[in-house]
Amino acid sequence: MVDDIILQKRTLRVLIISALLVTVCLIFLNPDLAIPSDPSQIDYFGVLAVLFFLVSLVLLFIFHFWGKIFFTLYVLEGLVVRWYGPEYIEPADSIFLLFTYLEGMIEGAILVLIFLTPMKNLFKSVKGYL
Numbered sequence: 001m002v003d004d005i006i007l008q009k010r011t012l013r014v015l016i017i018s019a020l021l022v023t024v025c026l027i028f029l030n031p032d033l034a035i036p037s038d039p040s041q042i043d044y045f046g047v048l049a050v051l052f053f054l055v056s057l058v059l060l061f062i063f064h065f066w067g068k069i070f071f072t073l074y075v076l077e078g079l080v081v082r083w084y085g086p087e088y089i090e091p092a093d094s095i096f097l098l099f100t101y102l103e104g105m106i107e108g109a110i111l112v113l114i115f116l117t118p119m120k121n122l123f124k125s126v127k128g129y130l
Contacts, residue, residue, distance in 0.1 A: 008119040009063075012110065016057050019106045022099055023053070029096045049077070060114070068114050068123045075107055 056074050059067025113119060 005119055005122075008113060008117055009122070012113050012119065013061060015106055015110050015113070016061050019103065019110065020054075020057060022103045022106060023050075026096070026099050026103065029093070029099060049074070052077075060110070063122045065123045071110065071114070075111060 053074050056067055056070035060071055114123060
């Protein structure tokens with residue numbers, strides 16, 4: 001049982017690092033949307049979303065109970081924005097789509113690990129509300 005939890009902890013940390021790398025690859029594959037040349041076109045909500053994503057990954061990496069909440073909120077926010085937000089042009093390049101789908105699979109795997117495995121007990125708060 002202890003070996004399973006150690007393996008799951010390592011798997012979660014590998015998934016967190018790979019989620020960060022895939023996000024960086026997506027930014028470099030689509031620099032027009034990520035880094036606009038005109039400072040007046042900066043998407044401040046996008047910057048806040050990336051910061052929220054990074055904070056949630058750091059908290060998940062150290063198994064803090066807020067990491068579980070923040071990451072779940074980040075995924076749900078992404079779904080809502082994707083569904084109800086404005087449409088934007090994405091490159092039709094197959095490598096960009098590959099990384100987009102890979103990002104979704106990694107986020108899903110992280111959610112499964114933090115909610116449906118015995119490792120979910122590592123994220124209990126001191127008060128036990130989670």
